Amino acid sequence: xxxxxxxxxxxxxxxKTTSKMFCGCSTAFxxxxxxxxxxxxxxxxxxxxxxxxxxxxxxxxxxxxLGCKVHGVxxxxxxxxxxxxxxxxxxxxxxxxxxxxAGHLDIGDKAIRITRxxxxxxxxxxxxxxxxxxxxxxxxxxxxxxIEIVTEPDLRTPEEARRYLVALKRVLEYLEVSDCNMExxxxxxxxxxxxxxxxxxxxxxxxxxxxxxxxxxxxxxxxLHDRQxxxxxxxxxVELATxxxxxxxxxxxxxxxxxHDYRYFPEPDLPPLVLAGFGIDPDAEGRxxxxxxxxxxxxxxxxxxxxxxxxxxxxxxxxxxxxxEAVVGAGVxxxxxxxxxxxxxxxxxxxxxxxxxxxxxxxAALATLVRQGAVSLQAAKQAFAAxxxxxxxxxxxxxxxxxTQVGDQDQxxxxxxxxxxxxxxxxxxxxxGDTKLLAFFMGQVMKASRGKADPKAVQPLLRxxxxxx
Numbered sequence: 001x002x003x004x005x006x007x008x009x010x011x012x013x014x015x016k017t018t019s020k021m022f023c024g025c026s027t028a029f030x031x032x033x034x035x036x037x038x039x040x041x042x043x044x045x046x047x048x049x050x051x052x053x054x055x056x057x058x059x060x061x062x063x064x065x066l067g068c069k070v071h072g073v074x075x076x077x078x079x080x081x082x083x084x085x086x087x088x089x090x091x092x093x094x095x096x097x098x099x100x101x102a103g104h105l106d107i108g109d110k111a112i113r114i115t116r117x118x119x120x121x122x123x124x125x126x127x128x129x130x131x132x133x134x135x136x137x138x139x140x141x142x143x144x145x146x147i148e149i150v151t152e153p154d155l156r157t158p159e160e161a162r163r164y165l166v167a168l169k170r171v172l173e174y175l176e177v178s179d180c181n182m183e184x185x186x187x188x189x190x191x192x193x194x195x196x197x198x199x200x201x202x203x204x205x206x207x208x209x210x211x212x213x214x215x216x217x218x219x220x221x222x223x224l225h226d227r228q229x230x231x232x233x234x235x236x237x238v239e240l241a242t243x244x245x246x247x248x249x250x251x252x253x254x255x256x257x258x259x260h261d262y263r264y265f266p267e268p269d270l271p272p273l274v275l276a277g278f279g280i281d282p283d284a285e286g287r288x289x290x291x292x293x294x295x296x297x298x299x300x301x302x303x304x305x306x307x308x309x310x311x312x313x314x315x316x317x318x319x320x321x322x323x324x325e326a327v328v329g330a331g332v333x334x335x336x337x338x339x340x341x342x343x344x345x346x347x348x349x350x351x352x353x354x355x356x357x358x359x360x361x362x363x364a365a366l367a368t369l370v371r372q373g374a375v376s377l378q379a380a381k382q383a384f385a386a387x388x389x390x391x392x393x394x395x396x397x398x399x400x401x402x403x404t405q406v407g408d409q410d411q412x413x414x415x416x417x418x419x420x421x422x423x424x425x426x427x428x429x430x431x432x433g434d435t436k437l438l439a440f441f442m443g444q445v446m447k448a449s450r451g452k453a454d455p456k457a458v459q460p461l462l463r464x465x466x467x468x469x
Contacts, residue, residue, distance in 0.1 A: 002197070002198055003195050003196070003197060003198075003225075003229050004156055004195065004196060004197075004198050005155075005156055005157060005158070005193055005194070005195055005221070005225050006153045006155075006156070006193065006194050006195070006196060006202055006203070006205075007153065007155035007156065007157075007158070007160070007161050007191065007192070007193045007221060008150070008151050008152065008153040008154075008155070008191070008192050008205075009150075009151045009155065009161060009164065009165070009189060009190070009191050009192075009217075010148060010149070010150050010151075010189070010190040010191075010192075011148070011149045011165070011168060011187065011188075011189055011190075012122075012146050012147075012148050012187070012188045012189075012190070013062075013146060013147050013148075013149070013172060013177075013178045013180065013186065013187050014027070014122065014144055014145065014146055014178055014179075014185070014186040014187070015054075015055045015058045015059065015145040015146065015147060015177060015178055016058060016176060016177055016178050016179055017052055017054050017055050017058070017145055019052060020036075020040075020041055020052065020121070020142075020143035020144055020145060021049075021051070021052050021055055021092070021119070021120075021121040021143050021144065021145035021146075022040055022041070022049030022050060022051060022052065022092065022121060022143055023038050023040035023041050023049065023050070023143055024038070025037060025038050025040075025041055025143065027144050027145075029181075029184045030184075031140060033127075033136070033138035033139075033140060034138060034139050034140060035140065036140045037139050037140065037142065040143065041087075041121075041139070041142045041143030042087050042088075042139060042142065043087045043088030043089070048269050049092065049267075049269055049270060051076075051270070051273060051278075052145055053278050053279075053280075055119065055145035056099075056119065056273065056275070056278055056280060057278070057280055057285070058147075058175075058177040058178075059099055059100075059117065059119050059147045059177070060099070060100075060275065060280055060282055060285050061175050061177055061285055061289060062117060062147055062149075062172060062175060062177045062178075063099060063100035063103065063117045064282060064285055064286045064289060065171055065172075065174075065175055065289055065292060066100075066103040066104070066105055066114055066117065066149070066171070067103040067104050067105075067114075068100035068101060068102060068103030068114060068117055069100060069101055069102050069103075070099065070100045070275070070282040071097070071098070071099060071100060071101070072274065072275050072276060072282075073097070073272050073273065073274050073275075074094055074097050074098055074099045074118070074119075074272065074273045075094065075096065075097040075266055075267075075272050075273065076092055076093070076094055076119075076266070076267040076270045076273060077092075077093055077094055077095040077096070077264045077265060077266055077267055078090040078091070078092065078093075078264065078265055078266075078267050079091045079092075079093045079095070079120075079262045079264055080262055080263045080264075081261075081262055083123070084124075084126055084135060084137050085123045085124035085125055085126050085137050085138075085139070085142075086123045086124065086142075087124065087139060087142060091120060091121060091123060092120060092121050092267055092270070093118065093119075093120035093121070093148075094118035094119055094120065095118075095264040096264070097272075098116045098117065098118035099117060099118050099119055099147075099273070100116065100117040100118070101115065101116050101117075102114070102115075103117065105164065105167055105168055105171070106167070106294065107160065107163045107164050107167050108163070110154075110160070111154075112151055112152070112154045112155060112164050113151065113152035113154050114149060114150065114151055114152070115150045115151060115152050116148075116149075116150050117147055117148070117149050117150075118147065118148055119145070119146070119147060119273075120146050120147075120148055121142070121143045121144065121145065121146065122141045122142065122143065122144040122145075122146050123141065123142060124137055124138055124139040124140070124141050124142045125137070125138045125140075125141050125185075141185070147177075147178075149168070151164070153192075153202070158217070158218040158219075158221035158222045158225065159218065161191060161217055161218065161221055162214045162215075162217060162218045165189065165214045165217060166214060167293075169187065170293050170316065170317075171292055171293060173317060173318065174290055174292055174293055174317075174318045175289070175290065176318075182212045182213055183212070185212060187212070188210050188211065188212055189210075189211045189212075189214075189217050190207060190208070190209045190210065190211075191207065191208050191211065191217055191220065191221055192205045192206065192207040192208075193205060193206060193208075193221050193224045193225060193228070194206070194228070194238070195225060195228045195229055195232070195238075203228070203232075203238060204237075204238040204239065204240055205240070206224055206228070206238065206239075206240070206241050206242070206243065207241070207242045207243065208220040208221070208224065208242075208243045209242055209243070220243070224243070290318070293315045293316075293321075296311075296315045296321055297311040297312055297314075297315045298311075300314060300315065300321075300324075300334075303334070304328060304334030304335070304337075304338070305334050305335065306334050306335050306338045310335075310338045310342065313342050314338060314341060314342065319355060319356075320341065320346070323341065323345070323355075323356050323360065324337060324338065324341045326360035327340065327341060327360045327363055327364060329360070330360045330361045330363070330364035331364045331368075332363070332364050332367045336367060337367075340363060340367060343381070344380075344381050344384040345358065345363070347384075348384055348385055348388055351385070352385070352388070352389075357388035357389065358384070358387060358388040362387070362393075362394060365393065365394045365395070366380055366384075366387060366394040369394060369395060369398065373405055373407070373454060373456070374395065374398070374404060374405055375398045375403055375404060375405050376403075376405050376446070376451050376452065376453070376454065376455065378446060378451035379398070379403040379405065379450075379451035379452060380398070380403075382403065382451055383397055383398055383401055383403055386401060402452075403450075403451065403452060404452065405452055405453070405454045406449065406452045406453055406454060407454040407457050409457070409461065412445075412453055412454070412457055412458055412461055413461060413465075415445050415448045415449050415453060415458075416441075416445055416458070416461055416462050416465050417465070418448060419441060419444040419445050419448055420441070420465060420466070422444075423441070423444065426440060426441070427466065430466050431466070438459075438462070438463065438466070441462055441466065442455065442458065442459065442462065445458050445462060446458075
C-alpha cells in the first residue's frame with residue numbers, strides 16, 4: 001500500500017482596519033518600534049478591551065464568502081502561553097464558541113472543508129538582529145486584529161495545500177477584508193501533516209508554524225512528508241512536534257501543544273460578542289458581498305466567449321477583472337480585449353510599477369487602429385508604453401514614432417527583395433518544396449520593416465516573389 005499525506009492548514013490574516021482589535025492604536029506597518037502601543041494592547045492592569053466593530057464586520061464578510069455558518073453570538077477566550085512578545089501572558093482569541101463554523105472552499109473539483117473562522121488579536125514581534133547577543137521585542141503588532149481560518153484535514157498533497165492558499169488569498173482580496181501582504185506578515189500559515197498507508201487510521205501529525213510564502217508551505221510539507229515516511233519505514237516512530245521554516249530549513253522548535261495546554265477559558269473582561277449589538281446583520285452583509293472570483297470567471301467565459309484559462313488570469317485580482325470589463329465596455333470584443341489585457345497591459349504594469357496606465361477608452365482606440373490596419377499589432381505593442389505615458393491620442397503617438405503601417409506595394413517589394421537577397425539558402429529550400437519557410441520570410445520582412453509592413457499585403461507579394469524565382 002502507498003503512503004498518503006493528511007494535511008490541515010491554519011491561516012492567520014490581518015484584517016484591513018486602521019486600528020487594533022481592542023483599542024484605538026494604529027495598525028500601520030513599519031512605524032518605529034513600540035510607538036503604536038497603549039495600556040490595553042500592552043495588558044497593563046486596569047485597562048479594558050473594547051472590540052473593533054469594523055474588524056468584526058470584515059470577519060463576518062470573510063466567513064460568509066467561505067460558506068460558513070455565522071453565529072449571532074460568539075465568545076472571546078483567553079489563550080494562555082508565555083512568550084516574550086506576548087505582554088499579557090495570554091492572547092485574546094476564540095475557542096469553544098467561534099464566530100463561524102462549517103464552511104468550504106473549492107479548489108478545482110475538490111471542496112476543502114473549513115472547520116472554523118474566529119477572531120483574535122496578534123502578538124508582538126521578536127527581533128533577533130537589533131541588539132548583539134540579545135532579543136528585542138516590538139509590541140506594535142500586539143492587538144492587531146486577525147482572523148484564523150482552520151481547515152479539516154482534507155488536503156492530500158503539498159501542491160493541493162498551495163492551491164487552497166492561492167484560492168483563499170484571491171477570495172479575501174476580492175472582499176477587501178485583508179491586503180494579504182505576506183511580506184508584511186498580513187497572511188501567515190501554520191500547516192500540519194501526518195502520513196499513513198492509504199485507508200489506515202490517521203498518523204501522528206507534525207506542524208510547521210508562521211510560514212509567510214506559499215512556496216515555503218509547499219516545500220516544508222514536502223520535506224515533512226519525506227521525513228515521516230523515512231522514519232516509519234526504518235521502524236521509528238513519528239513524534240508530535242512543531243517546526244519552523246523561517247531560514248528555509250525545517251527545524252524542530254518544541255513538542256507540539258494541544259488545546260488543553262493553552263488552558264482556554266472565557267475572557268472575563270469581554271461580554272459575549274453579539275452581532276446585533278454591533279449593528280451587524282449577516283443576511284445584509286451576505287447580500288452586499290461582491291461577485292467572487294470563481295463566479296466571475298464563469299460569467300466571463302459565458303458572456304465574453306473567452307477560454308477558461310483567460311478567465312482565470314483576468315479574474316486573478318478584482319482590479320484586473322474590472323479593467324477588463326471596462327475595456328470590453330469601451331467597444332473591444334471579448335477575446336481581443338483579453339489578449340490586450342493579458343499581454344501589453346499586464347506587461348506594462350509589471351515594468352512600470354503602475355497599474356493600468358492606459359485608460360480603457362484609449363486602449364479601445366489603439367485596438368481600433370490595429371483592426372483598421374493603420375498600425376500592425378506588433379508595432380502597437382511596441383508603442384504601448386509610449387502611448388500609456390502620454391496624453392496624446394494613440395494615433396498621434398503612432399505617427400510620431402513612425403510606426404504607421406505601410407501598405408505601399410513599391411516599399412513592400414523593396415523590403416521583400418532585401419530579405420530574399422539576404423537569405424539565398426532558405427530561398428532555394430522554399431523553391432525545392434519547403435513551403436513552411438513562408439512564415440520565416442514573413443517574420444524577416446516584418447523585422448526589416450520594424451513592424452510597419454502590412455502583413456495582409458506582404459503575404460501575396462512574398463509568395464509571388466518566391467514562386468517566381
